[in-house]
Amino acid sequence: MSSTPPIFGGSCTLELTCDLQAVAGSCGTARDVFARADLTVAETDAWELVLSEAANNAVRYCRPEATDLAIRVDLLVTNEWVEVRVNDHTAGLDWPAEGELPPDDSESGRGIFLIQNLTDESRYLRGSGGNCLVLRKRRSPRAAAAPRDEGEELRDTRHTLDLMTEELASSYESLSAIFRFTAELQGGVDVEDFIPRWLGELLAITESDWFVLRLSDTATRRLRVVASSAKDWSSGPIPLEASSHPSDFVEVKAASHHHDVWFDAATPLSPTDPLAGLARGGCGFAHPLFAEDALVGVLSIGRRDGQRQFQAGQVNVIQTFGDFLGLQVRNTQLLEEQVRSQVNTRDLEIASNLQRALLPERLPSVARATLCGYYRSAREIGGDYYDALPMGDGDMLLVVADVMGKGLPAALFAFMFRSLVRARRDLASRPAEFLAWLNQNLFQELDRAEMFITAQIAFLDSGRGEIRVANAGHPPMLFASPSGKVTEITAGGPPLGILAAATFDETTQACTGARALLFTDGLIEARDPEGVLLGLDPIKSQLAIAARSGETCEATHSRLVGLLHAFEKGSPPADDTAFIVIVGKETSEHG
Amino acid sequence: MRMHFQDTTLALSGITELNGANSAVLRDEARAALRTGLTTIDVDLSETRFVDSSGLGALIALHKTMCARGGKLRIIDPTPSVQQILELTRLHRVFEIVKTT
Numbered sequence: 001m002s003s004t005p006p007i008f009g010g011s012c013t014l015e016l017t018c019d020l021q022a023v024a025g026s027c028g029t030a031r032d033v034f035a036r037a038d039l040t041v042a043e044t045d046a047w048e049l050v051l052s053e054a055a056n057n058a059v060r061y062c063r064p065e066a067t068d069l070a071i072r073v074d075l076l077v078t079n080e081w082v083e084v085r086v087n088d089h090t091a092g093l094d095w096p097a098e099g100e101l102p103p104d105d106s107e108s109g110r111g112i113f114l115i116q117n118l119t120d121e122s123r124y125l126r127g128s129g130g131n132c133l134v135l136r137k138r139r140s141p142r143a144a145a146a147p148r149d150e151g152e153e154l155r156d157t158r159h160t161l162d163l164m165t166e167e168l169a170s171s172y173e174s175l176s177a178i179f180r181f182t183a184e185l186q187g188g189v190d191v192e193d194f195i196p197r198w199l200g201e202l203l204a205i206t207e208s209d210w211f212v213l214r215l216s217d218t219a220t221r222r223l224r225v226v227a228s229s230a231k232d233w234s235s236g237p238i239p240l241e242a243s244s245h246p247s248d249f250v251e252v253k254a255a256s257h258h259h260d261v262w263f264d265a266a267t268p269l270s271p272t273d274p275l276a277g278l279a280r281g282g283c284g285f286a287h288p289l290f291a292e293d294a295l296v297g298v299l300s301i302g303r304r305d306g307q308r309q310f311q312a313g314q315v316n317v318i319q320t321f322g323d324f325l326g327l328q329v330r331n332t333q334l335l336e337e338q339v340r341s342q343v344n345t346r347d348l349e350i351a352s353n354l355q356r357a358l359l360p361e362r363l364p365s366v367a368r369a370t371l372c373g374y375y376r377s378a379r380e381i382g383g384d385y386y387d388a389l390p391m392g393d394g395d396m397l398l399v400v401a402d403v404m405g406k407g408l409p410a411a412l413f414a415f416m417f418r419s420l421v422r423a424r425r426d427l428a429s430r431p432a433e434f435l436a437w438l439n440q441n442l443f444q445e446l447d448r449a450e451m452f453i454t455a456q457i458a459f460l461d462s463g464r465g466e467i468r469v470a471n472a473g474h475p476p477m478l479f480a481s482p483s484g485k486v487t488e489i490t491a492g493g494p495p496l497g498i499l500a501a502a503t504f505d506e507t508t509q510a511c512t513g514a515r516a517l518l519f520t521d522g523l524i525e526a527r528d529p530e531g532v533l534l535g536l537d538p539i540k541s542q543l544a545i546a547a548r549s550g551e552t553c554e555a556t557h558s559r560l561v562g563l564l565h566a567f568e569k570g571s572p573p574a575d576d577t578a579f580i581v582i583v584g585k586e587t588s589e590h591g
Numbered sequence: 592m593r594m595h596f597q598d599t600t601l602a603l604s605g606i607t608e609l610n611g612a613n614s615a616v617l618r619d620e621a622r623a624a625l626r627t628g629l630t631t632i633d634v635d636l637s638e639t640r641f642v643d644s645s646g647l648g649a650l651i652a653l654h655k656t657m658c659a660r661g662g663k664l665r666i667i668d669p670t671p672s673v674q675q676i677l678e679l680t681r682l683h684r685v686f687e688i689v690k691t692t
Contacts, residue, residue, distance in 0.1 A: 020611040027610070027641075045641075045672045052643040056611040104685045105655060107648035114644055117679060 015070040016055060018062050018089075022071075023055040030075055030084075037077035040140055046118040047137075051084055053111040054133050058088035066130075074316075079139070086133045087316070095124030095133075127323035128290035129259060132316065195325070196227045202301070202321050203229060206314040209304045210278050214251060215297035215329060216240070223251055223298060235274035240295075249273050251298040254286035260319070261286045265306045275300055282306050287319055289326030296326040352377075355411050358385050358418055367394040368462040369511070369584050372557035376522075376577045383410030383453070384520045384576035385418060389425055394462030397421075397428035398580060400518040401455035402474065404495075409449060417442065417453055417496075431457040431470035432493075432506035439472065439496045446497025453496040456518055460511065460582070467511040467582075470504045472496050475524060478517040478540060479509050480547035486540045511584040515547055515556060522577030526564055529571045538563060553583040592617060599628055604635035609646030618649040622656060630662040633689075637668035642676055654686060665689050 012033045016022040027048050034044040051073065058071045066089035074085040099112035116122055121136040199211045210230050214223035222237040240255060248270045254261040263269050264283035269276045275286075284302020288295065299322040303310070310318075355377065363371040371388055383403025390396050399421055403410040420438055427434040434457050446452055454474040460467050469477050473495030476488035493504035509516075517539070526534040542563050546556040560579065592613075593605040601624055609617065621632060632653055636642070654664040665687045669677060677683045 024608065024610050024612040042672075048641060049643055049676070052610055052641075056643065056645060059611070101680060104682065105651060107651045107655075108644070110644040110647060110680050114676075114679070 012075045014073040014075070016059075016073065018059050018067040018069070018071060020056060020059055023052060023059060026055060026073060027052050030073070033075050034077065034082070037082075039077070039082065043082070043137075043140060047082060047084065050115050050118050050135060051086070053115050054084070054086040054135065057111055058086055058090060058133075061088070061090040061093075063089055063091060069130075077139075082137050082139060084135045085316075086135075087130050088133065089130045092126040092131045093124070095122070125320050125324075127319055128288070128326065129319060129323070132320065195329075196229075198321075198325065199227060199299075200229065202318065206301070206310070206318055207303070207308075208284070208301050208310075208314075208318075209282070210284075210302050212251075212275065212278065212300045213297060213325075214238075214300075216255070216295045223255065226297075230278055233278055238274060250275060250286040251300060254288040254298050254300075255295055258288060258290070260288075263302075264309070275302075278302060283309055285310075285315075287322045289322055289329070291327050291330035294330065296330050299325070350408055350411070352411075355383075355414070358387075358411075358414055360387055363388045363580070364390045364396070366390055366396050366460070366462060367585070368465070369396065369460055369582050370553040371396075371398075371583075372553045372581045374557060374561060374577070374579050374581075376573060383414040384522065384578045385414040386518070386520075386578050386580055387418060387421060388580065389422070389428070391425065391428050391459075395429070396460040396462075397425060398458040398460065398518060398582065399455065400474065400520060400578060400580060401453055402520045402522075402576075402578075403453045404451050409451065413442075413446065413449070413451060413453060416445070417455070428457075429459050429461065429468070430506075431459050431468050432491075432504040435470050435472050435493060435496070435504040436502065439502050440500070442496050443500050447500075452498055454521075455496060458516070458518060458582075465510060465512040465584075466508050467516060467584075468506055468508045470506045472502070472504060473498070475519060475521050475536075478519075478536075478543055479511075480515050480517075480543045482513045482547055482550070484544040484548040486544050486547070488536070488540075511582075514584050515543065515553070516582045516584075517543055517560075517579060518582070519579035520575075520577065522573065522575040523560075523564070523579050525575060526568055526577065527571055527574065528567055529569050534564070534567050538567070553581050556581045556583065592620070594620070594624055596624075596629075600631040600633055601625065601629055602633045602635065604638070606634070606636060606639045608641040609636075609639060609649065610641060610643050611645040614646045614649035618652050621653055625656070625660075630657075630660075632657055632662075632664045633667050634664065635667040636670060636673050639670055639673050642673050644680075647676070647680060647682060650686065651682070663687060668692060 014026045014029060016026050030051050031044055031048055034047055039047070055071060055073065069089050071089070072087040076083040096112060099116045101113050102109035115135065119135045119137045123134045125132045125134065195213060199213060203209070203211060211228065212225060212230070213227040215226045217224055217237070220237070221240045223240060224237040225235055238249060238252060240252060250261045250263055250269060250273060262285040263279055265281070269279050279302050282302050282304040283306045284300060286298050286300040289297045289299060301318055359375055363373045365371060373386060375384070375386070383405060386400040388396060388398050401414065401417055403413045403417070417438070420441055424434065424437060427437055435455065438455070442453065453472070455472045456469065456474040456477055458467055458469045458477060469489050469491055470493065471477070471491045472493045476490040479487045479489055489507050489509065491505040491507040494502050524534055524536050524539065539560065542559050543556070546559055560581065564577070592603060595602050601621065603617070603621060606617070634650065650664065657664045666677070667689050668691055669688065677686070677688070
């Protein structure tokens with residue numbers, strides 16, 4: 001055991017080797033300190049027992065790899081309080097609110113009971129590097145009533161007491177700050193906003209000048225700065241693997257060796273160390289933050305004046321704060337991951353339900369045309385949508401649209417689009433006007449969400465035997481004449497949600513005996529296993545063959561599905577794919 | 592620590608402290624000294640200024656050893672501070688405490 005000379009009157013730090021004999025010896029030293037501070041015999045006896053119990057436990061349950069570390073015991077006696085802190089390197093324990101006595105024949109298990117019964121307060125602060133048992137008891141009134149003599153000796157004593165009170169106040173402050181912050185966190189405070197404030201307060205409590213907090217990114221194995229008190233300092237992420245940089249960066253060293261790494265004038269930082277600019281001429285240390293053996297990050301803290309070394313109590317406060325912060329950050333990360341995965345699952349479920357509800361169960365048929373639709377959703381939910389609405393007199397409205405983006409937002413906009421289309425089917429015969437109206441009514445929401453919709457509206461005019469088409473940034477409609485000539489109908493206009501006052505062109509095509517194909521970009525962007533895009537040409541070729549053969553609408557549908565599958569050779573679709581085949585009839589079935 | 596035998600009793604005395612560093616020794620030496628016909632261990636705590644929970648544990652261990660042999664362990668003249676610890680941990684109900692003065 002070694003002991004530092006008392007800092008002042010009733011304060012002392014003892015460093016014990018991890019050995020029960022050392023505990024017995026330190027109890028004797030502590031008795032002397034307590035006696036000098038004028039504790040009663042009963043108080044001294046009680047504190048001796050308390051210290052013995054706490055230190056015996058620290059020795060008995062010390063982690064095997066930490067037995068060569070000193071067990072530090074801080075004693076602090078003021079005129080009102082006695083405080084003892086025992087720092088252990090055990091795996092830690094859940095400190096009970098009220099320790100109970102074991103069965104009468106049990107040979108062990110009375111230590112915590114004794115400690116709690118002989119002190120007013122006991123708190124066990126658990127950290128990754130070690131734990132601290134903080135024990136306090138109010139002194140008996142005899143000592144508290146200090147005489148009012150103004151002799152020199154007493155003035156010294158008073159000064160000493162003032163100093164001690166100050167130190168006690170700072171440890172009080174740190175403890176109460178921790179509890180205050182805990183309460184705040186339980187209220188669901190955003191950790192990102194909270195960390196700089198908290199660490200700012202830590203600087204004040206420990207009289208430090210700067211801090212840098214890096215958190216560990218498990219995916220990239222790097223330490224990224226998330227908070228720093230230094231306005232004119234910045235540093236990119238540093239890899240945890242030493243192969244890519246000199247391994248003497250203190251933050252990396254602290255993280256990989258699981259212990260504090262100190263720097264000062266005697267042990268300066270490497271000139272290339274990211275902290276070198278901050279630490280120049282000063283002193284400080286990097287403290288790794290662990291939560292259940294997982295690296296959370298590294299807290300570095302320092303003073304500009306290298307002569308002002310940190311005191312043991314201040315180091316203790318920084319370590320305790322840091323460890324507590326590490327746990328909070330880890331807890332928040334876990335909570336976020338949990339919420340995110342729940343949201344994602346739920347989000348996809350809703351989007352997929354919405355999307356199913358969007359598509360017509362069965363495409364209608366009209367006198368002058370037959371229709372076949374195809375829809376395939378990619379792994380993620382997209383915003384593809386098509387619809388076919390009979391309009392009376394054998395007319396029909398055909399709509400195909402693709403909302404940019406995926407997931408719930410895309411599905412919601414597709415749903416909104418569908419509702420608007422269905423609400424204004426009176427505009428069906430004038431596709432360009434219809435698109436303009438849709439754009440006006442969706443613009444604000446799309447613009448705010450930074451999304452857009454490409455769409456194509458086609459009106460099958462049975463009476464005139466023609467189809468009128470308007471397009472808002474959508475892939476062209478393909479139109480194949482009975483002779484096999486394929487035309488891309490690209491009547492122009494911007495996607496919906498891009499220009500508030502967009503106007504759209506309209507194209508008219510004779511459709512008797514012809515076939516048309518409306519589709520979303522998932523069709524032409526289908527990929528083979530090498531990643532090559534299908535493109536428009538193979539589709540046009542197949543459509544030409546279909547038109548010349550005069551095959552049924554279903555046959556053309558199968559032909560195109562066959563083309564898609566043969567091209568992809570089983571590679572999974574990256575995007576939703578939708579198309580509608582329309583085959584015009586030569587004459588009306590109803591004459 | 593001193594040990595002496597008197598009839599069927601093993602008497603332990605001269606104990607100034609009973610703590611984590613020496614209580615296991617006391618327990619083991621006392622057990623090693625047990626011989627046939629011994630029915631009582633008297634632990635004299637009149638010079639004992641300090642007992643902690645490991646000391647209490649050693650006393651309980653010897654108490655259990657004696658009970659198993661059909662005997663007993665007695666505490667003789669504990670000092671006030673030790674008496675207080677015995678009462679606090681309610682072990683005064685377990686041990687027979689004998690005051691000779």
